[in-house]
Amino acid sequence: MKAAESVKHEHIVDAAIKRFSHFRINKTSLTEIAEDIGISKPSLFYYFQDKSSLLEAVSRKIVNEFLEGFESAFSSAKSVDEGLLDFIEVKRRHFKKYLLLASQADSVEINKVSSQLPDVIIQAREKTQSLISDLLKKGIQQKVLTSVDVGKTSLLLIETLEAFEHGIKSKTTVPESKNIDALFDKQKEVVQMLLNGLKSSQWKN
Amino acid sequence: MKAAESVKHEHIVDAAIKRFSHFRINKTSLTEIAEDIGISKPSLFYYFQDKSSLLEAVSRKIVNEFLEGFESAFSSAKSVDEGLLDFIEVKRRHFKKYLLLASQADSVEINKVSSQLPDVIIQAREKTQSLISDLLKKGIQQKVLTSVDVGKTSLLLIETLEAFEHGIKSKTTVPESKNIDALFDKQKEVVQMLLNGLKSSQWKN
DNA sequence: ATTTGACTTTTACACAAAAAAAGTCAGAAA
């Protein structure tokens, strides 16, 4: 039961990801997903309580892929700058890979699951923030960064980057590749502006 | 003709602003506006080609009020920090004053006028950017800021602040006061983070 | 030059019927 069930679970989730990456969530029926892998709709309901549960499993899988990318970007980074810039590159790559799904991420569609931001997203945010915090801490230890409040700073940084993403996610049409690139290029610029700072060093301390 | 016409123009625009500030643009009819000032709808059409033209005049008037606020904030500022922070305060105040209208600013409703960002908004952006550029230049001259590309920096700054505003403007419901405050407080935080910068001064130059 | 009553055209809205998708369940298959 355990092994077999989880294999099937995974199979269904993968089929759902394929569908959701090509068509909007609300335009994809469970029947279609079931047929894709040659099972009946009631079978699908045997493994998932409802569409929301499936969607949550889908989200969790993709979010994990994002997070793994983030971790490897941060861990291999030789500097704070490199870490943050690589982090944005990972986002860009994964965003393009799961284009439709990613751009529906905090839309009304996915929020039907739970009226608040779904757990998956909240957890991902927290994890991401903690990764960025660690990076900043390292920078401070190495005397590359001024000693700021890493908690506050990492949160503000995330919120700033997210703010840029909201623009593209709130559109009803599927974002074009060049817009996605513009978005993440902009994020890089902001990060660099932040890191470099504006205040003249002469007047510091 | 000249004087009388422009007086009437203004009168109509003011009536329209009153209506638009209380009800959504699409829920306000030209008949209502006309009746408010005791004229007939065809009279209104004598002064404005169509609803879009009236909306444009309304936008222009309000945008000018914003811009005047910005100019006075920047001109009376004793430092770059104070200038930018006051600038955000002016936005907060005017945003609340024209709550409904401001939050519809780049929504679908107003974009029916012209499919691209209306001229008024573009011009306001340019003017704002030029004001911020001047402030940055002054800061550089006074050796308070590092000599950055003011054009690029002011644009990026505006885009960052705008990104935060998108979130609140894309909502269908009227933004609550506490959310507006949260938004502009966040903008202040970002500005301060930017001004302070993260890089340790020890390693500069 | 300015204004309006009476008019036409366009758009928005409410409501119902139809279609599609979500979800259930008794019972079959493995």
Add this chain to the structure above:
DNA sequence: TTTCTGACTTTTTTTGTGTAAAAGTCAAAT
């Protein structure tokens, strides 16, 4: 017992249609 499905009910979405309201026009009056 676990897994699966055909046939079913319920809920949601879509579509169509008539109606109301708003946008916009125009000939004629002031």
